[in-house]
Amino acid sequence: MGEAARAGRDKLTIITSPRLAPFGDWAEQLIAESTGKAGTGIVPVVGEQPSPAEVYAADRCFVFVALASEADPALARLAAELRRHDHPVEEIVLADAFDLGAEFLRWEVAAATAGIVLGIDPFDQPNVQESKDATKALLAAFADQGALPSSAPIVAESGLSAYADARVLGDMPVTVDGAVRQLLNLVTDGDYFAILAYLPKDPEVEGRLQAVRGRVRDAIGAATTLGFGPRFLHSTGQLHKGGPPTGVFLQITSEPRKDLPIPGWEETFATLIAAQALGDLQSLQRRERRVLRLHLADAEAGLERVERMVEGALGVEVGVPGAAVSAGN
Numbered sequence: 460m461g462e463a464a465r466a467g468r469d470k471l472t473i474i475t476s477p478r479l480a481p482f483g484d485w486a487e488q489l490i491a492e493s494t495g496k497a498g499t500g501i502v503p504v505v506g507e508q509p510s511p512a513e514v515y516a517a518d519r520c521f522v523f524v525a526l527a528s529e530a531d532p533a534l535a536r537l538a539a540e541l542r543r544h545d546h547p548v549e550e551i552v553l554a555d556a557f558d559l560g561a562e563f564l565r566w567e568v569a570a571a572t573a574g575i576v577l578g579i580d581p582f583d584q585p586n587v588q589e590s591k592d593a594t595k596a597l598l599a600a601f602a603d604q605g606a607l608p609s610s611a612p613i614v615a616e617s618g619l620s621a622y623a624d625a626r627v628l629g630d631m632p633v634t635v636d637g638a639v640r641q642l643l644n645l646v647t648d649g650d651y652f653a654i655l656a657y658l659p660k661d662p663e664v665e666g667r668l669q670a671v672r673g674r675v676r677d678a679i680g681a682a683t684t685l686g687f688g689p690r691f692l693h694s695t696g697q698l699h700k701g702g703p704p705t706g707v708f709l710q711i712t713s714e715p716r717k718d719l720p721i722p723g724w725e726e727t728f729a730t731l732i733a734a735q736a737l738g739d740l741q742s743l744q745r746r747e748r749r750v751l752r753l754h755l756a757d758a759e760a761g762l763e764r765v766e767r768m769v770e771g772a773l774g775v776e777v778g779v780p781g782a783a784v785s786a787g788n
Contacts, residue, residue, distance in 0.1 A: 460490070460569060461576025463520040463547050464501045469703070470519045470651060470682040472504040474537075476529035480506070482559065483524075486566055488694035493570040493581040495698025501573060502651050502698065502705075504682045508673050509533075512540040516680045518649050520547040524562070527552050586700040586742070590692050593738030598726060607733055614638055618756040619764060624744050628751065635753070639709075639765075640772040642751040643675070646707045652681045653699065655710040657688040657736040658758050667762045668711075671769050678773040681707075689735045700742050708743060708750040711765065712736050713758040 460471055471490060475483045483505040490503040504519075523538055525531070530552075541548050553559065574581025601607050612620035614632050621638040625631050629645070632638040646652055652675050658664050665685075672683035686695050699706055718729040726734075736752075743750045755761025 460494075460501055460520070461573035464494075464499070464573070464577060467649070468518055468520040468547060469500070469705075470502045470504050470516075472507065472515075472519050472521045472682070474507075474509055474521065474523050474534065476525035476531065476534075478526055478529060478556070479524055479553075479559075482562065485563075489566055489570050490573075491695040491698040491702075492584050492587070492693070494574055494577060494579065495695070495702035496583070496585060497579045497701065498703060499577050499579060500698050500702030501577075502682060502684070502702070503695070504651070504684060506669070506685060507676065507683060508669065509537055510673075510677065512537065512544045512546070514677055514680065515541070515544075515546065516648065516682070517546075519682065521549070523548070523550045525550075525552055526556065527554055584697050586697050587693055589700065590696060590735070590738055590742055593742055594731075594734045597734040597738055598731070601726060601730060601734065607730070607737060609737060612754075619761055620754045622740070622752040622754065623750065624747070627744070627747055627749055636768050636771060638751055639753075639768045642707065642709060642749065643679070643769070643772050645749045646675075646679055646681050650681055650705045650707055651684060652676075652679075653684045653686065653695070653706050653708050655686055655688060655691065655699075655708055655739065657710070657712045657732055658762075659716070660687045664758060664762060667766055671766055674770060674773060688739065689732060692735065692739060696739065699748070700746060704746070704748065706748060708748060710736065710740055710743075710750060710752040711755065711762075712752065713755040713761060716758070 473483045473486055487503040487505045490501050494500040521541055523534060538548050538550055571581050597607055610622060612622050613625055614621050614635055616635055619635050621635045623638065629641050632641055654668055654672055656668055668685055672685055675681060676683045684695060715729040718727045720727055740752050753765060
């Protein structure tokens with residue numbers, strides 16, 4: 460992992476058999492949080508739908524992790540095809556689920572060793588604490604003012620508002636569609652596209668966002684990631700802020716469907732999550748990361764609109780997903 464990243468292949472793409480999908484999430488946190496700091500790092504790509512080898516750019520390396528009982532000939536053919544295209548590929552086959560214990564140890568040692576190769580300390584997480592501090596400051600402002608401080612949107616339409624630093628995004632867009640197009644136009648070779656969703660992790664929501672990342676990957680060749688907040692703040696969030704400036708970020712927030720009190724707090728869960736999202740956005744903007752926030756009045760209707768905006772910006776025919784290799788992770 461470390462040597463591949465030094466050679467420019469820093470998008471570690473982890474493809475698992477279905478029952479091992481949660482292992483991919485664990486490895487994502489381990490790799491991102493351990494290596495993403497001091498301007499360097501390895502970008503773990505988990506949950507991307509596999510596609511033919513020609514879709515992947517030269518910044519990738521691949522690890523296939525599968526249970527022997529879930530052997531998938533399509534993924535075996537993909538691994539061979541990737542090798543023919545000169546991508547680094549490792550294949551790990553577990554005899555049964557009990558072998559996961561050994562995998563945990565293997566990957567923990569590997570992450571620490573990769574940190575040494577990259578010249579960083581794999582055991583600290585400076586930017587995770589930074590996000591916590593930003594959230595605390597916003598909650599303090601809420602306690603004083605009764606509302607979270609927020610800038611005005613750069614453009615808005617019914618049910619949808621866009622927020623960004625115009626100096627980073629480029630010319631001031633006149634429509635939300637234009638803002639999305641400008642963000643995607645900022646993706647260049649070696650970048651990755653990250654969706655930061657402060658939304659309920661419902662199957663329909665996740666399905667729409669997976670469709671968006673698949674179309675971005677297939678249209679422009681960039682590696683893609685998807686994180687649900689606030690969970691990802693303690694995994695890929697460290698990489699986003701402390702790692703290399705190769706991320707292009709689409710943050711999506713929405714009005715809550717319902718709200719709940721937090722015992723012992725004046726703030727509710729909706730306020731807390733809104734503060735975490737805003738603190739995350741401010742931390743990214745302080746580093747002049749390429750980030751656009753879309754705020755939806757309604758998550759379900761808004762996501763359908765976002766999906767169509769991305770398709771329009773990419774010139775992809777609506778409803779035509781990228782070619783998939785397997786239904787596995």
